[in-house]
Structure formats: C-alpha cells, structure tokens
Amino acid sequence: MTVAITPDSLMWIAHRPDIVFTEGEGSWLRDRDGKRYLDFVQGWAVNSLGHCPPQMRDALAAQAAKLVSVSPAFYNEPAMQLAQLLAQHSGLDKVFFTSTGAEANEGAIKLARKWGRMHRGGAFEIITFDNSFHGRTLATMSASGKPGWDSLFAPQVPGFPKAQLNDINSVEALITDNTVAVMLEPVQGEAGVIPATYEFMQALRELTTVRGLLLVVDEVQSGMGRCSALFAHQLSGIRPDIMTLGKGLGGGVPLGALLAREEVCCFEAGDQGGTYNGNPLMTAVGLAVLDTIAEPAFLAHIDARAAQLAAGLQRLVERHGLIGERGEGLLRALVLPGDVGADIVSRARELAPEGLLLNAPRPNLLRFMPALNVSETEVEQMLEMLDELLARVG
Numbered sequence: 001m002t003v004a005i006t007p008d009s010l011m012w013i014a015h016r017p018d019i020v021f022t023e024g025e026g027s028w029l030r031d032r033d034g035k036r037y038l039d040f041v042q043g044w045a046v047n048s049l050g051h052c053p054p055q056m057r058d059a060l061a062a063q064a065a066k067l068v069s070v071s072p073a074f075y076n077e078p079a080m081q082l083a084q085l086l087a088q089h090s091g092l093d094k095v096f097f098t099s100t101g102a103e104a105n106e107g108a109i110k111l112a113r114k115w116g117r118m119h120r121g122g123a124f125e126i127i128t129f130d131n132s133f134h135g136r137t138l139a140t141m142s143a144s145g146k147p148g149w150d151s152l153f154a155p156q157v158p159g160f161p162k163a164q165l166n167d168i169n170s171v172e173a174l175i176t177d178n179t180v181a182v183m184l185e186p187v188q189g190e191a192g193v194i195p196a197t198y199e200f201m202q203a204l205r206e207l208t209t210v211r212g213l214l215l216v217v218d219e220v221q222s223g224m225g226r227c228s229a230l231f232a233h234q235l236s237g238i239r240p241d242i243m244t245l246g247k248g249l250g251g252g253v254p255l256g257a258l259l260a261r262e263e264v265c266c267f268e269a270g271d272q273g274g275t276y277n278g279n280p281l282m283t284a285v286g287l288a289v290l291d292t293i294a295e296p297a298f299l300a301h302i303d304a305r306a307a308q309l310a311a312g313l314q315r316l317v318e319r320h321g322l323i324g325e326r327g328e329g330l331l332r333a334l335v336l337p338g339d340v341g342a343d344i345v346s347r348a349r350e351l352a353p354e355g356l357l358l359n360a361p362r363p364n365l366l367r368f369m370p371a372l373n374v375s376e377t378e379v380e381q382m383l384e385m386l387d388e389l390l391a392r393v394g
C-alpha cells in the first residue's frame, strides 16, 4: 500500500505555500507537478552556487566515500583546510565550525563574555542594534532587535542593549563598565537590506578600539561574496575582532563558522563544542564553495550581475513609481509604495507557465537573494516577470 506524502505530520511553524519542491538546478526549482520556478530566494541566501551545483555534488560524493564524521574530539583534513583558507581570506586567526548561523553567533557571544571575564573585569554586555537579526536560539533572539522579540519566550537572556544602526552616538551612549563588545550585521538582512554606512563602520571600529571593546560582525547573510566582497565588512576597510558566517558558507549544507583574532581566543577545554562541529562532510563542501567564490573572476561576476540587478530594479522604480532600490552586491531590496510585498510574492509564485520565488521581509519590501552565479539572462527574466507583476498590482 502506498501512503500519500502529506505535510500533516510536520510541526506547524509557518504558513507555507501548497507547493512541494522535488528538484533544483542552478537558479531553477521544479515542484512535484513539474512546474518550474526561477529562484531569487535560494534558501534565504544560502545556495550561493545555486541548487545542486556540480562542485557540491562532487565534494559530497568524494567525501562521503572517505569519511563522514569523527567527532570534534579528533582532527580531520577538510576542517583544517577550510579553517586555514578562511583565516587567510579574512585576516582573522582562528576558526570554530558550527552547523548554523545562530550557533556561530552563540559562540561569538560566549567568546566575548569569556574575554570580558578575563580582561574587562567581568564586563558582559554586548551592544546590538534595533531591527537586527542574529538567530533563533534564546541568546541570539535576545541579541536581535526584531520588534516583539523582547517579550516572546520571556524572560530574555540579559545583556544586549540596543543602539540604532548608522548612529554612532547611540552606541557611545550605551557604553558602560559592563560593556564588552558591539555586534552588528554589516548589512542588516531581515530588517530589509539596510547597509551600515562606510562612515559608521569606520567610526564604530575607532570607538571600539579606543574604548577597549570587541567588534563582532555577523556576516551570516552578508558574507561569502553575497555583497560583492568576500566579506561585507571589507567594503568599509575595517577589520573586526570576531566574525560569524553561515548560510552561503555551506552553499546549502548546514555549516557555520566563528572566526576571531588570536588575542581574543580564550576558550578553555570544555567551554565550547558540539557533536557536528567541523564535520568533514560539511567542511568538504565549504571548501568547494569557498574555492569557487574566492576566485577574482567569480567576485567580478557577482559585481557585474549586481550592477545589472540594481540598474534593472531602478528602472522598475521609475516605471512604476516605487520608492527606491538598495543593497550591496546580490543582496538587494525594492521598496514599494504600499504594503503589497506579500501579495507580489504569492502572485510571483503563481505566474505561469513558470513561477518566480521572491521574499518580502517587510510588508512594503521585496528582497532579492539570487544564486551568486545567476546568469545575465536569468536576471533579465526575473526583471521582466517582476515588471509584469508590478503592472498588475499597481
């Protein structure tokens, strides 16, 4: 007897469209009825090389045939190699691998608190920002500045006062003897693609250095080429003390990382760990992804597609009387004149014969997170589909 495959046994966590995806290739997905979708969400900026890229399939197959898991209590080659490469590209010294972005941020928070205990007289507060997003564990939800999250699952983890992005005085005003670090996304993603300005990043680096505080950048969404530079903070010419990665690093497999300057690394045996940290199967994929993205020609491709996307969105702004477009690299947003984001997202899915996947992180905003190797034709096709949708909604 065959039993129909239904979602009935999945725990309810969100409204999900009545679509079941079965296959993906590059920028395209196919559902179980055979309909194709152009994907400008890519697992939330996760599939940096698109769906099922050959590099990932090869790395997975080769590593799966050699070694899948040995526990972080032992060394393995892919983890050591990927750590070396990440250190080299970031200018940071040490790497701790995780499975998710939230877990990398938890590690960053623990490292900063431990450092504060050892070097700053027990200082533990980490200044974060209104509307920021750092993950869904209790501590990272507390660090996040998402409206409403301060009371959801109360009580919060204490120690995360909130400043305003791009307002250096709001940061300075929160510094006390208890402050140990400032943590931010170089481009706020879930808030609606809001870049920290060059001047703000420079001022923040200066302020934290002068006051003896750690600067932590959460590059879970903005890192790994998403914003044209390998890491978005490099656009403002600063070096952080701690950086976290996730999403695009694994290109679709669960892999995150916590990177830090040597002087900050103060974990003692037993302070930090986890069953899957530095799993060879995941780090082998991370290596294949990083090898591809870090190529200068690949970063130049991201730049070219980003310029094409930005110019195309700007044309739509003018043609349809929208508010504007913004972003860095291939993390972009279109600001709409009203709260029609969700409406456009669902109409985009329903387009025929081919659908389009978009995301609306805010009611009046569309976000674009295509594969970093998206083609010129695919960007053009997305813009044409969006043009048609905007004409209908407007």
Ligand SMILES: *Cc1c(COP(=O)(O)O)cnc(C)c1O
Residues within 6 Å of the ligand: 099, 100, 101, 102, 103, 105, 133, 134, 135, 136, 185, 189, 190, 218, 219, 220, 221, 222, 246, 247
């Ligand atoms: C997605 C995201 C996270 C959380 O990553 P998970 O892998 O979902 O835990 C943290 N910070 C930022 C900036 C993100 O975009």
